[in-house]
Amino acid sequence: MGEAADEAGLPADPEFRSAFVSYLEWGSRIALANSQPGAQPPLRMPVPHWDWGTAGPPSAPAQEPTAERPPGAAVPDSPSFQRDIRPLFTDRDRAAMAWAFDLGDVAAVREHAEAILDQLAVGRMPCYGAWPAERVAVFRRWMESDKLD
Numbered sequence: 001m002g003e004a005a006d007e008a009g010l011p012a013d014p015e016f017r018s019a020f021v022s023y024l025e026w027g028s029r030i031a032l033a034n035s036q037p038g039a040q041p042p043l044r045m046p047v048p049h050w051d052w053g054t055a056g057p058p059s060a061p062a063q064e065p066t067a068e069r070p071p072g073a074a075v076p077d078s079p080s081f082q083r084d085i086r087p088l089f090t091d092r093d094r095a096a097m098a099w100a101f102d103l104g105d106v107a108a109v110r111e112h113a114e115a116i117l118d119q120l121a122v123g124r125m126p127c128y129g130a131w132p133a134e135r136v137a138v139f140r141r142w143m144e145s146d147k148l149d
Contacts, residue, residue, distance in 0.1 A: 014124075022099060079142040081106040088135055093125075113143040 001024055006012070010020065034041040079085060089103040101108040109116065116125065117140060123130030131139075 018096065026099065078145045079138050081109065081142065084138055085109065085142050088131070088139065113139075117143055 002017070002021075005017070005020060010016065033039065086104055086106075094103045097103050101112055103109060117136075119125035120131055120136045120139060125131075
């Protein structure tokens with residue numbers, strides 16, 4: 001599908017492609033569920049349409065995280081979710097991932113921490129630009145800490 005999107009001249013920026021792939025994955029899950037033996041999909045269901053959702057189009061400006069401590073202030077050795085991690089994820093990040101889990105919920109982030117770290121480390125998350133190395137390091141320290149609160 002990515003190659004077809006390239007051939008069709010769809011935008012190649014990471015934010016568009018992330019939204020586009022999310023829509024394709026969602027549609028594939030519905031198709032898979034409805035094609036299972038014994039599946040009885042509802043008749044005359046409306047056909048969903050794709051849109052940019054709450055994150056808006058790629059031209060929408062990214063919101064900077066709101067920090068609860070002054071910029072440049074050192075993060076304690078044992079980062080806290082509420083104080084240090086949750087503010088790293090913007091409203092735009094949370095909206096973009098709402099289909100999968102809530103980036104504002106400590107239990108959900110804890111459950112997906114390894115996958116999140118993998119994506120952060122290679123610059124694939126958030127979809128509108130890679131985090132600076134120091135933010136990734138704070139997330140890694142939180143993930144590796146004993147209490148993950």
